[in-house]
Amino acid sequence: MLSLGLTACLPNEKQDAKVVINKNPYPSTYQALPSESTLLTNATILTGTGERINNGDILLVNGKVTQVGNNLSVEQATVIDMKGKWITPGIIDVHSHLGVYPNPEVESHSDGNEMTSPNTSEVWAEHSVWPQDPAFQAARAGGITSLQILPGSANLFGGRGVTLRNVPSETMQGMKFSGAPYGLKMACGENPKRVYGSRKVLPSTRMGNVAGYRSAWLAATEYKRDWDKYDSDYSAGKNPDAPKRDLALDTLMGVLDGEILIHNHCYKAEEMAVMIDLGNEFNYHSGTFHHAIEGYKVADLLAANGNCAAMWPDWWGFKMEAYDMVEENVAIVDAVKNSCAVVHSDSATTIQRLNQEAAKVMYRANENGFALKEEDAIKWITANAAKSLGINDEVGSLEAGKNADVVVWNMNPFSVYAQAEQVFIDGAKVYDRFDDKYQAKSDFLLGQQLDNHVSKVVTQLEKKSATNPATHPAIKPANKK
Amino acid sequence: MKNTQLLTSLRYVLLGALTVTTSVVQAESIAITNATVYTVAKKGVLFQATVMVDEGKITAVYGKDEVPESLSADTIIDAKERILTPGFIATHNLLGLVEVGAVSDTRDSSDKDADITFDASLAFNPKSTLIAYARKGGITSSLVMPYGGEDVITGQSFVVNLSGDFDSVIMPQNAVIVSLGASGKGSRATKLQTLSNELEDAQKALAKAEKVKASSKKEKEEKEAETPSRSELVLNELLSGDKPLIAYADRATDILALLKLKQKFNLNLILAGASDAVLVSDEIAKANVVVMMSAIDNLPSSFDSLHNSLTNVAKLTDAGVKVIISNSGESYNINQLRFDAGVAVANGVAATTALAAVTANVADSFNLNSGRIAVGKNADLVLWSSDPFEISTKVDAMWINGQAMSLKSRQDALRQRYIVETDMPRAYTK
Numbered sequence: 001m002l003s004l005g006l007t008a009c010l011p012n013e014k015q016d017a018k019v020v021i022n023k024n025p026y027p028s029t030y031q032a033l034p035s036e037s038t039l040l041t042n043a044t045i046l047t048g049t050g051e052r053i054n055n056g057d058i059l060l061v062n063g064k065v066t067q068v069g070n071n072l073s074v075e076q077a078t079v080i081d082m083k084g085k086w087i088t089p090g091i092i093d094v095h096s097h098l099g100v101y102p103n104p105e106v107e108s109h110s111d112g113n114e115m116t117s118p119n120t121s122e123v124w125a126e127h128s129v130w131p132q133d134p135a136f137q138a139a140r141a142g143g144i145t146s147l148q149i150l151p152g153s154a155n156l157f158g159g160r161g162v163t164l165r166n167v168p169s170e171t172m173q174g175m176k177f178s179g180a181p182y183g184l185k186m187a188c189g190e191n192p193k194r195v196y197g198s199r200k201v202l203p204s205t206r207m208g209n210v211a212g213y214r215s216a217w218l219a220a221t222e223y224k225r226d227w228d229k230y231d232s233d234y235s236a237g238k239n240p241d242a243p244k245r246d247l248a249l250d251t252l253m254g255v256l257d258g259e260i261l262i263h264n265h266c267y268k269a270e271e272m273a274v275m276i277d278l279g280n281e282f283n284y285h286s287g288t289f290h291h292a293i294e295g296y297k298v299a300d301l302l303a304a305n306g307n308c309a310a311m312w313p314d315w316w317g318f319k320m321e322a323y324d325m326v327e328e329n330v331a332i333v334d335a336v337k338n339s340c341a342v343v344h345s346d347s348a349t350t351i352q353r354l355n356q357e358a359a360k361v362m363y364r365a366n367e368n369g370f371a372l373k374e375e376d377a378i379k380w381i382t383a384n385a386a387k388s389l390g391i392n393d394e395v396g397s398l399e400a401g402k403n404a405d406v407v408v409w410n411m412n413p414f415s416v417y418a419q420a421e422q423v424f425i426d427g428a429k430v431y432d433r434f435d436d437k438y439q440a441k442s443d444f445l446l447g448q449q450l451d452n453h454v455s456k457v458v459t460q461l462e463k464k465s466a467t468n469p470a471t472h473p474a475i476k477p478a479n480k481k
Numbered sequence: 482m483k484n485t486q487l488l489t490s491l492r493y494v495l496l497g498a499l500t501v502t503t504s505v506v507q508a509e510s511i512a513i514t515n516a517t518v519y520t521v522a523k524k525g526v527l528f529q530a531t532v533m534v535d536e537g538k539i540t541a542v543y544g545k546d547e548v549p550e551s552l553s554a555d556t557i558i559d560a561k562e563r564i565l566t567p568g569f570i571a572t573h574n575l576l577g578l579v580e581v582g583a584v585s586d587t588r589d590s591s592d593k594d595a596d597i598t599f600d601a602s603l604a605f606n607p608k609s610t611l612i613a614y615a616r617k618g619g620i621t622s623s624l625v626m627p628y629g630g631e632d633v634i635t636g637q638s639f640v641v642n643l644s645g646d647f648d649s650v651i652m653p654q655n656a657v658i659v660s661l662g663a664s665g666k667g668s669r670a671t672k673l674q675t676l677s678n679e680l681e682d683a684q685k686a687l688a689k690a691e692k693v694k695a696s697s698k699k700e701k702e703e704k705e706a707e708t709p710s711r712s713e714l715v716l717n718e719l720l721s722g723d724k725p726l727i728a729y730a731d732r733a734t735d736i737l738a739l740l741k742l743k744q745k746f747n748l749n750l751i752l753a754g755a756s757d758a759v760l761v762s763d764e765i766a767k768a769n770v771v772v773m774m775s776a777i778d779n780l781p782s783s784f785d786s787l788h789n790s791l792t793n794v795a796k797l798t799d800a801g802v803k804v805i806i807s808n809s810g811e812s813y814n815i816n817q818l819r820f821d822a823g824v825a826v827a828n829g830v831a832a833t834t835a836l837a838a839v840t841a842n843v844a845d846s847f848n849l850n851s852g853r854i855a856v857g858k859n860a861d862l863v864l865w866s867s868d869p870f871e872i873s874t875k876v877d878a879m880w881i882n883g884q885a886m887s888l889k890s891r892q893d894a895l896r897q898r899y900i901v902e903t904d905m906p907r908a909y910t911k
Contacts, residue, residue: 034904106584137908168908440908446898447891450613452645454887455509475512475531478553 018234019242021227021250023259026126028176030165033428037061039074040408043082048089048382048397052375058087060404063426068398086413088378089398090145090405090425092385093351094263094310095290095344099149099164099172100125102133103348104444113152114159118196118203118212121184122247123159125151129172134442135348140166140431141439142352143407143420146177148389150290151185153265154195156203156212158185160251161263163389167425168440181261181390183287184251186213188266188275189321210274217282220252227253255284261390262287267321269297276305288388290344291315293322296332299339308340308388309333312350313360330358330380331365331372342388343380354381359414374414403427509555510535511883513864516560518542519833521567521841522855526833532565534860537882542854558864563877566836566869567852568621568861570843571815572773573753573807576623577605577612577641577649582811595629597712599636602653607645611812613890616643618816619869621861621881622651622851624843626658626727626753633672634659634679637715638727640849642861644881655847656725656751657715661735663785673738680746683716725749725847727773731756731785740768751846753807756786759793762800771846772797773805776825776835794838795829805846806838823870835870 038060045056047068057072058065067074100112111128114120129149139147144166151158161183164175188209197204203212226243233240254260262279266272266289279286285306289295292309293316295302302309311333316325326332334341343358345351362377386396394403404427410419422438423431432438511534518530524542531548533541543549578601580587589604605625615623622642629635640652661672686709709717718724728739731754740761743750752758753773758765765772774797778789790796797804806825808818822835830838844852851859860883867874879886898910 033906104584106581106586108581108583168906170907174906436911437909440906441911442908443895443898446911447613447889447894448610449608450645450887450889450891450894452613452887454885474548474550474552475514475557476551476553477557478510478555 013237013239015234015237015239019230021245023254026124026173026176028178029171029173030167030169030176030178031174032063032426033167033430035060035063035404035424035426035428037074037077038424038427039072039077039079040082040087040406041072041079043085043087043408044412045087045398046089046375046378046413047399048378049399050375050379052373056087058398058406060406060424060427063404063428064400065398065402065404065406066400068400082408084411085421086409086411086418087398088143088355088407088409088413089382089396089402090407090423091143091354091381092389092391092396093139093144093147093345093354093381094288094308094342094385094388095346096139096147096149096348096351097152097346098135098139098147098348098351099129099131099133100151101348102130103135113154115152115154115195118155118192118201119157119216119248120151120155120159121157121216121249121251123151124162124182125149125160125185126162126172126176129162129164129175131169131172131175132442132444134445135351136166136168137440137442138348139351140423141420141433143355143409143413143423144351145405145407145423145425145430146386146389146391146395147351148183148263150183150263153185153187153191156187156192156209157216157248157252158187158265160260161185163391165425167430177391179391179394181259182251182254183261183263183389184255186262186264186266186275188264188271189268190319191265206271210278213278214281216248216252217278217284220249220256221282223249224253224256256282258285261285261388263290263388264288265290267291267293269294271321272298272307273301276301276307288340288342291322291346292333293325293329295341296326296329297324299333299336302333303336303339306338306340308342308384310342310344310385310388312346313343313357313364327360327364328368328370330361331370334376334380335370340384340387341380342384344385355409355413355418356416357381359416362414374412377414509883510553511860511880512552512554512557513560513565513862514557515562516565516864517562518854519564519566519836520854521833521837522853524855529562530565532854532862534862534880534883537860537884539854539856539858539860539862541856558878560864564865564867564869565854566619566863566865567840567854567858568863568879568881569619569818569839569869570849570852571615571620571623571807571818571839572805572843573626574623574812574815575627576615576625576643576812576815577607577609578625578627579812580606580609580611590627591629591635593630595627595636596632597634597636597657597715599627599629600639600654601625601627601636602639602641602650605639605641605650607641607647607649610891611815612643612645613887614892615812615815616879616886617876617888617890618819619863619865619876619879620815620818621863621879621886622849623815624655624847628660629658633661633675640847642881644884644886651849652847654715656727657719658753659726659728661728661730661739662732662754663783669735673735677742679716680720680742680748683713684720684746686713687717687720719748720746722747722749725751727751727753729753731783733757733760735785736761737764740764740770743768743770751805756782756793757788758802759788759790759796762797762802765797766801771803771805771842773807773846775808776806776821776828776830777808791824791828794825794835798830798834798838803842803845804838805842806835819870819874820872823872826870832870 041057045053059067114123150161163177163180203209288308290310295309383396386392406424408422421433513532518527529545531543575590578590626638637654638656641649840852851861862880864878
């Protein structure tokens, strides 16, 4: 191709090797854990597609869901009777800081917020992830199978987030969700203006925030133009100079190219509207609004523009932008056609009970005129979350062909008493509430609470001599009662 | 060490699955037979000896031919001529006060307001992961020495055993620590003056109180309202010689100044650090002062420490100074105390002298009922696979107060996790 181009266009000019940006320099090494074909039968199945199947069966083969329905009958699968149990897709949290703000919460571990400049688009959360954060295990026991790790919200542009499979691994790459798009964390409102305002650096106001975004997108637009021109000139057989690489602008260009999704910390209705316009101004999609406490005020706008909104049921009051909370927020956003309502955690404890978070919304909304069912509400923490992260082709619902990410609950997961009993990722059991073999333990916790004393340690050490007379014949074992 | 060849050829391996009990101490009687016992006591080194333990104490130490006709024990251990020593006593560390140095929440070793009354033993954590690891070096107890505030007197040391139990603190507030020498700000003279003045004031106050005691009843009543402060009470303990004073000092001039203070105020002085003590070893020996020092510091780390040398322990002991070998500062590797003792031996110290420097000398200096294998002493014992100071040697068994201790640490759990065969992620291996 190259030589053809050369001959055809500029026979006298030799092209340098083409400069190409490696968009995946830290590739996933995730591999599914060992699994066997499994048929789970007689459960109440919430598929994540809005459907509920009573006395349902689900077949997991080679890491995929192959059938969901009633009275399935297959050979060559381990059949497990799940009578009385409920089955849902694996739970997905779109907003987590596990690994970057791990437990224990000590200064050495504070790796989630590069608070050194209003625009740190060049940082990637994946480079801060500590895979041994014990909270990953706790989240798995709560049914979390995938989660997006985001940088914090001090900056207008906080950096890239990464989507992980919630499997134990020694490396971030071993957890990385292969093929999941990167997310770019942006932050509206009070945080950036407070952090930089106190340093007498732009932004110190909301208008400063927006000026900061616009300057950055202007630069990104020019950067993209330079690269596009380089690519087209090169394709035309010329030998152009490649633009100078800029890590921050690489990320923003990824958004302009539609490869990186925006995840925007943005609480207030009017600010979400501004951010939507900002996306339109610079020709990118404004993605998912996180902590959208005032989402209910602009539910129509969000749906019309194709934005997901990730929300808590009831966090509120800790700052002005969190003041207008309603517990039905998620339900109101969800009620609009083409909406994408998500329940998220932003918390190492709440992530362990996202089912309860969804339940709070469902019951409060139903008390106030909605008619939501479990099969509706489960979508907020499964299918809609997968859509927000751009992984809904693979996970988020129990349908033939999807990855077999499955949670078996001991009862209706919308009960406060519900417990995840078994969790499968890609058809492999990764957690079993009743089997220690499937309960991972972080290296950090390993050996933290050893027993100090042993009995008979020396007897074991000297097993042989115990059966022989002691060296000194005068010494006899004491008579035991 | 005649049996070294035989001992190393035998493989004594602690089995993976150890039976584990609760932390309730069982009053088990033990007979350790056929041991090479370094008593660090009058009996010296005994071969094919037997040590009897009951109720946490050593009840008998028998040489080869001294065992009575009839004896019994709940557990009999054939030591197979391996070496049994008293448990080593670490000094000069922050064990149980600091878990991770760079994590401020886990540091309880100092306080800007610390003064002579600072009792860091209240912060001691017997569940620290450093403790189980330290046991792997044959350490059964430790003199923990916090560093304090801005005062010249920085607080008090305390003694713990390494059982990991909640009652590990054996002696709280057992010695007063002062820190002398070079000062980043100001002059070292101020510290010496302050110390001297405080002792002098306390002495005067004591004399005054004595006077009142001897005076008429009415005056006595008037004076009774003046009860001594907490710090005065501690100073009085120092002046009576009841409580040791551990003084960090390196430069010879500071050491000499301390020896003068000892003489003037009748202090029970122990020198710590003491890099340049070799310059005044005769004076130290004459004053009968114990020196607590590193056996491996040999770099001129400061202008106060120009005489650091691997031969310092040998030089001091040759001069008649009683030395305590301590590894310095941090607590992460106090298990390596035995190697430091080995380095001292390699540089001219007799093995038995080095052993005393990590056992009996510490016990004697701080009134601990351990550090020797003798009747009535705490059964803090270590059975070694071979020469305790040698790197190839490991601890085969340990008892603290007669209770067999686990020799497993968090590090063992981690290593084991990563070397076993598994097709599951390592996190499932426990």
